[in-house]
Amino acid sequence: MRALGLVTIIIVLCTPLRTLAQPSDTVNFEHYVFTAHPLDGGDGVFSMGAALTILPQPLTEYPTPAPMVDLHWRLGLPLQTSIYGRAGSNIATTLANMGLMWSFSFGRASVGVGVSEMYMYGNITYVDGFNTVQHRWATYPMVAASWSFPAFTVSGRFEVEYMTSQVRTIADQTVTTAQDQVNGGSLTLAIEQPFWKNTHVSMGVTLNYSRNPYQAWFLFNTFRDKMFYPELFVGFML
Amino acid sequence: MKNITLVLAALVLCLNGCVSELTPVVYPTVDYETVISTTTPLTLEQRAQMNGIYIMQEGRSTFGDTVAVRWDGEAMSIYTVKSVSFFYVRGGMRTDSARFVGYWRAVQGPETGEVSLGILASEGGKELAEGKGNGVGLTLRGTITSPGSSRPNTLVLKKIKALANRTRGFEIIGHRGGGRNSDRLGKSENSIELMLFASQLGATACEIDVYGTSDGVPVVFHDPTFTPRTVQGAYLLGDISNYSLRQIRGFVRLVNGEQLPTLEEALMEVVDKSTIRTIWLDNKDSRVVDEILAIHQRVMDHAASKKRTIRILFGIPTTEIYDAYMKSPLKGTAPVLCELDQASVRASNAAVWAPRFTDGLQSDVVAQMHKEGRDVYCWTMDDPGFILRFLTEGDFDGFCTNYPTLLAALFYTRKDLK
Numbered sequence: 001m002r003a004l005g006l007v008t009i010i011i012v013l014c015t016p017l018r019t020l021a022q023p024s025d026t027v028n029f030e031h032y033v034f035t036a037h038p039l040d041g042g043d044g045v046f047s048m049g050a051a052l053t054i055l056p057q058p059l060t061e062y063p064t065p066a067p068m069v070d071l072h073w074r075l076g077l078p079l080q081t082s083i084y085g086r087a088g089s090n091i092a093t094t095l096a097n098m099g100l101m102w103s104f105s106f107g108r109a110s111v112g113v114g115v116s117e118m119y120m121y122g123n124i125t126y127v128d129g130f131n132t133v134q135h136r137w138a139t140y141p142m143v144a145a146s147w148s149f150p151a152f153t154v155s156g157r158f159e160v161e162y163m164t165s166q167v168r169t170i171a172d173q174t175v176t177t178a179q180d181q182v183n184g185g186s187l188t189l190a191i192e193q194p195f196w197k198n199t200h201v202s203m204g205v206t207l208n209y210s211r212n213p214y215q216a217w218f219l220f221n222t223f224r225d226k227m228f229y230p231e232l233f234v235g236f237m238l
Numbered sequence: 239m240k241n242i243t244l245v246l247a248a249l250v251l252c253l254n255g256c257v258s259e260l261t262p263v264v265y266p267t268v269d270y271e272t273v274i275s276t277t278t279p280l281t282l283e284q285r286a287q288m289n290g291i292y293i294m295q296e297g298r299s300t301f302g303d304t305v306a307v308r309w310d311g312e313a314m315s316i317y318t319v320k321s322v323s324f325f326y327v328r329g330g331m332r333t334d335s336a337r338f339v340g341y342w343r344a345v346q347g348p349e350t351g352e353v354s355l356g357i358l359a360s361e362g363g364k365e366l367a368e369g370k371g372n373g374v375g376l377t378l379r380g381t382i383t384s385p386g387s388s389r390p391n392t393l394v395l396k397k398i399k400a401l402a403n404r405t406r407g408f409e410i411i412g413h414r415g416g417g418r419n420s421d422r423l424g425k426s427e428n429s430i431e432l433m434l435f436a437s438q439l440g441a442t443a444c445e446i447d448v449y450g451t452s453d454g455v456p457v458v459f460h461d462p463t464f465t466p467r468t469v470q471g472a473y474l475l476g477d478i479s480n481y482s483l484r485q486i487r488g489f490v491r492l493v494n495g496e497q498l499p500t501l502e503e504a505l506m507e508v509v510d511k512s513t514i515r516t517i518w519l520d521n522k523d524s525r526v527v528d529e530i531l532a533i534h535q536r537v538m539d540h541a542a543s544k545k546r547t548i549r550i551l552f553g554i555p556t557t558e559i560y561d562a563y564m565k566s567p568l569k570g571t572a573p574v575l576c577e578l579d580q581a582s583v584r585a586s587n588a589a590v591w592a593p594r595f596t597d598g599l600q601s602d603v604v605a606q607m608h609k610e611g612r613d614v615y616c617w618t619m620d621d622p623g624f625i626l627r628f629l630t631e632g633d634f635d636g637f638c639t640n641y642p643t644l645l646a647a648l649f650y651t652r653k654d655l656k
Contacts, residue, residue: 057259057467058259058260058420061418061420061467062465062467129594129596130596131594131596131597131598132596168621168623168624170595170596170597170598170624171596171597171598171599171600172598172599173598173599173624173627173628175621175623175624175627176623177621177623177624220620220621222322222346222620222621222640222641223260223346223347223420224344224346224347225260225261225347225348227260
């Protein structure tokens with residue numbers, strides 16, 4: 001069932017390429033956030049969109065969607081380096097991530113390595129009975145690769161999530177609930193292409209394999225099993 | 239744009255099918271009979287002698303430094319904080335030594351394996367056989383198998399002291415009868431089988447959920463509807479209150495194949511076949527409040543006839559149940575557990591107040607409740623950090639938990655309980 005779902009997602013992801021792609025003879029590397037292709041120093045890319053996942057049922061007991069406003073950005077620096085980041089929020093969870101990547105290209109292929117740090121703030125004191133606030137810090141080493149076609153770019157990014165600190169507060173009690181542990185990893189597959197006039201679109205899926213999904217921090221997960229759950233995203237580069 | 243909408247809709251539909259399930263647990267098959275038939279059962283005194291806090295001399299990388307060992311009926315359990323594991327072993331004495339076999343399970347993951355333990359005559363077996371001493375120094379020695387390990391690992395535990403306790407007493411309350419279906423205990427949540435096994439998991443009490451059928455029979459079930467999470471196959475759809483007991487009996491089996499129990503069946507079985515001392519009825523259907531109270535009366539009469547001490551608490555989790563209880567002609571016939579505010583606790587003359595743990599320690603209110611002669615149970619405590627904090631800094635009389643094993647390990651091995 002899972003394999004079938006994944007194949008379906010990949011097939012459906014490819015569908016808009018035929019309908020939306022604007023034929024082009026030149027490869028445009030500069031408008032994309034997920035590609036590993038180095039940006040020129042000072043060049044920046046910003047994407048605004050949304051992400052959606054269905055939380056693992058063992059945690060939630062019922063299929064529970066977790067949407068999030070999702071912003072990505074990337075800024076080129078000298079020596080083929082760039083800083084990249086993400087910010088997202090769905091009110092209950094707000095996160096900010098920033099990291100440094102070094103990358104290089106050979107022909108249409110690009111490869112990069114990087115590391116980023118994420119801070120997450122969770123607050124559901126306004127939900128009756130939950131009364132919980134969380135702060136989480138995590139480090140994400142990553143490798144990325146991409147291939148640029150004339151009309152679009154396909155990118156993959158593999159990240160490992162290393163949780164350095166997770167502190168929860170309920171009412172008058174604060175407890176460190178997890179620290180210094182590998183929480184899991186993710187593989188992000190993204191397709192980026194022109195969409196409309198000067199607007200470009202990035203869309204894809206992040207295949208998460210995680211013990212403690214950040215989208216479900218308030219569920220006090222206790223399972224040691226790592227669970228698989230995909231997260232879809234779409235963003236528009238203005 | 240229409241294409242994108244269709245694409246996104248298809249993707250969302252696919253998402254749910256992609257989310258993973260937990261790894262199934264394959265419990266080992268243990269040959270209890272061979273050991274039981276060649277040993278003599280321990281007496282109650284010998285079992286009490288064995289109960290205690292043990293240090294792990296070998297095996298601490300998996301199970302930590304100290305563990306709790308506790309007999310319940312014919313089986314001995316071991317509870318560990320590290321790995322959150324329970325051991326279920328059976329066996330007995332062979333002259334001046336002892337032999338036990340069983341299995342262990344890490345309840346927050348899929349790990350399980352076989353256990354073989356013994357007590358040598360020179361390591362406390364002789365004293366145990368003679369019923370001398372308090373068991374301190376007694377050594378359990380043996381092996382366990384583990385997933386991914388080709389040969390058994392050595393396990394050595396030595397008793398250092400008696401189990402910790404609390405002056406006012408303390409209830410380790412197994413949520414949904416002892417654990418959730420997602421905990422993969424091999425017995426379904428809210429099944430009679432799980433309630434009877436709960437004490438081996440470390441529970442001294444059970445919280446169970448009560449709904450009513452269309453013909454007004456209180457049954458033990460957590461959700462208002464039948465879903466694949468709780469039952470095998472989706473033969474009945476929609477609300478449980480739409481179906482009669484006969485229809486449910488004909489078409490519903492819990493996820494591990496058990497029959498969905500009526501409240502009366504479940505309570506009678508717990509009275510007759512378990513050592514559980516408190517049952518918390520989490521009532522979710524105001525239509526059957528009178529029936530539940532009548533069942534309580536019958537079960538307590540049955541318990542009295544068997545000289546069985548048990549407390550069955552009529553739970554009031556919502557204002558609907560509160561209103562129905564206050565209007566019931568059987569009001570006052572059962573001890574009440576109230577989850578609502580203090581005014582409702584007093585108005586219903588509840589024996590127990592049960593706040594959420596996310597409301598904090600509430601030490602002043604807890605002290606006031608104790609002063610009024612009421613117990614205070616907190617729910618639902620699963621995080622070891624919060625459990626420890628609430629055990630050491632709070633003054634609660636019990637916690638409801640999905641992991642009675644974890645709570646038992648933390649409670650029995652703590653040094654600084656009030």
